[in-house]
Amino acid sequence: MTKRGLLLFSLLSTIGVSAQEVVSTQGESYSNSNGSINFTIGEVSIDTGTDGTNDITQGFHQTNWSFLGLEDHVTSFNASIFPNPTSEVLILKISAFNNVHYYLYDAQGKLVLNDIISAEETLIQVGQFAPGNYTLKLNKENQHLKTFKLAKNH
DSSP, rough: OOHHHHHHHHHHHHHHTTOOOOSSSSSSEEEEEEEEEEESSSSEEEEEEOSSSOOEEEEEEEEEEEEEEEESTTTTTTTEEEOOSSEEEEEEESOOOOEEEEEETTTOEEEEEEOOOOSSSOOOOOOOSEEEEEEEEEEETTTEEEEEEEEOOO
C-alpha cells in the first residue's frame, strides 16, 4: 500500500508541477521527465489569479528602487507608487488627492523635493538624485497619511 501511495503522489506531483510556466527576466527553469521547477530572483509576488484550470502569479523586479517599508497612518487612504524599479520617474497614484502634499527626504532627513498633488496620477522626477535611502511622505492638512521608505540604487 505504501508503494502505491508513493507512486500516486509522485504522479500527481509531476502533473501539477509540469503545468506551470514562469515568464521572468531573471531566474531559471529546470525540467526533466519527472517534473519541472521555476524560480525568479528578486521578484515580489503582487497578485495571483486563476480561471479554475490555470494559475498566474504576477510580480515585479526591483533593480533601481527597493521598497523597504510602508507606514500606513490612515488605512482608508489609498496610494501607490510605481514602477518600482525606476531610476528616472516615480508615478504616484492617488484617487482622493485634494489638498494632499508629498515630501521626499534623503537619508539625512533633508527635504529634497515637495509639491502638492493636483491629479490622480503624479510624476515625480528622481533621476537627478544620488543613490541612497529616501522617504516619501504624504500629508493632508498636517496629518500624516502614508510614509514610503525607498532606496535608489542607480
